Amino acid sequence: MAHAAKVLLNVPDIKKDFPILHRKMRDKPLTYLDSTATSQKPQQVIDAVVDFYSRYNANVHRAIYELGEEATRAYEGARERIAEFIGAKDPMEIAFTKSTTESLNLVAYGYGLKGKRLQEGDEILGTVLEHHSNHVPWHFVRDLKGVSLKYVDVDDEGHLRMEQYDDLITKRTKIVTVAHVSNVLGTISDVKEIAKRAHEVGAVCVVDAAQSVPHMPVDVRALDCDFFAFSGHKMLGPTGIGILYGKKEMLEITEPLLGGGEMISEVHLGSAKWNDVPYKFEGGTPNIAGVIGLGAAVDYLAKLGMPAVRQHEMELTAYALKELAAVEGLRTYGPKSVAERGGVVSFTMEKAHPHDIASILDVEGVCIRSGHHCAQPLMDRYDLAATARASFYVYNDVEDVDRLVAALQKVNEVFG
């Protein structure tokens, strides 16, 4: 790379922190290019989880004894650091779930379905580039509430057609929802503008941030969105931990999805009062180890610096787009400018189906995703059955891209 002198992240050092990157895959070095599906975990996160189970495992918010107090401090400490990481005003605006999917379902149920905020004939406005997890929960709301669903389209390069918001947002619009970063095209949405447009008609803005929080600096207060959902496992944290940020006043009027212990302040036969926000959303023993591991992941990312993470991925994506363009018969999708996209590159090849590409790359130790990426409506929009997708993170460098490209040359050899 021409600008190799400007080291943003010390990738060789970062790679040392990730034990899995030192294993062999089919006798080749492991080249992991599927962080959009799930990220790998640094030793620091693994240690935090092991440390919890080894030294201070106890249930949170219940135990009178010191061990339980230690566990609670670590759990709540992680909540504080996660709040700070995304610019939330108050840690009480952070609720833990099991996934982005659960967070979005919680909003769909607790804000959309319960209560009378949505009436028959009201509208929910989404986009065609959403992940299935930001489509299907709204289908539920439509089916039970008699509201209608509308969608903003994308242009051929993968940008949201922002001018469509002029017509599609109406007085009946109650919820406007959008993916911050597309998991297929990498498109970065102008969430701030979309939230502003939603608020003009009194609607709330719900953001699927699963692909943004791990990869770029975010400030939920600057974006001014009402709900913001993301996952731990895509940002170096453990699986099974999701986050729902909501403005305090929004969480107050959102009903819980799970009834049970922890989420109540008092229970009588046949009635109960909810606990305070966010605890009313955390029924049952939470994923304590997951939260503590996520806290360690946030510390790791904060130390690298999210502006540097973003810059690193932009440079790697620019390099990848340039190198991929030289592979015969290969076509990439999504915005051409790396300033307008995240570190995810979907592509197809003239001679090989994405599944065959992924199998051949697998034999070369290169892990990429192939398929519809849980975004079938977007695939339909571009009349594609499937794409191959490579995605980058803090532990990837130009050598990984070079190995990808070399393996893609093999695909052309096989299908030549």
Add this chain to the structure above:
Amino acid sequence: MPDLRELYQEVILDHTKNPRNFRALADATAKAVGNNPLCGDRVTVYLKMEGDRIVDASFEGQGCAISKSSASLMTEAVKGHTRAEAEALYDKFHEMITGEPEGSVDSKALGKLAVFQGVSEFPLRVKCASLAWHTLRSALESKEGVVTLE
């Protein structure tokens, strides 16, 4: 270590590039659609039956090299055979692609289909190789519907 040449044998590549019987069958007496939601593969199998015998077979659809070549070779293999013979062939085929990579293959019964033995080293691709066969079975049962491989 799995070998790419085992998976993508010449016969498979040939049938991918030049699929045989790749058309709708105007006088089909049975047809079925198969889907693999994981990868978006979709195949329609057409059969012309005379009594218990498959006198013609064809397919349409889109998919990866493995699913397309498998469908192509399947239509060649089952033509002229009875329902029971086709079922028996599928059983042998399935046994091979889910069996041991070094296991013995009844190449007399399987003929050209033996080229798919390499699939057994790539368990995630078994569904690709068997999609057309599942769809064939559904067409033989005359269930005019959609088969989905989960």
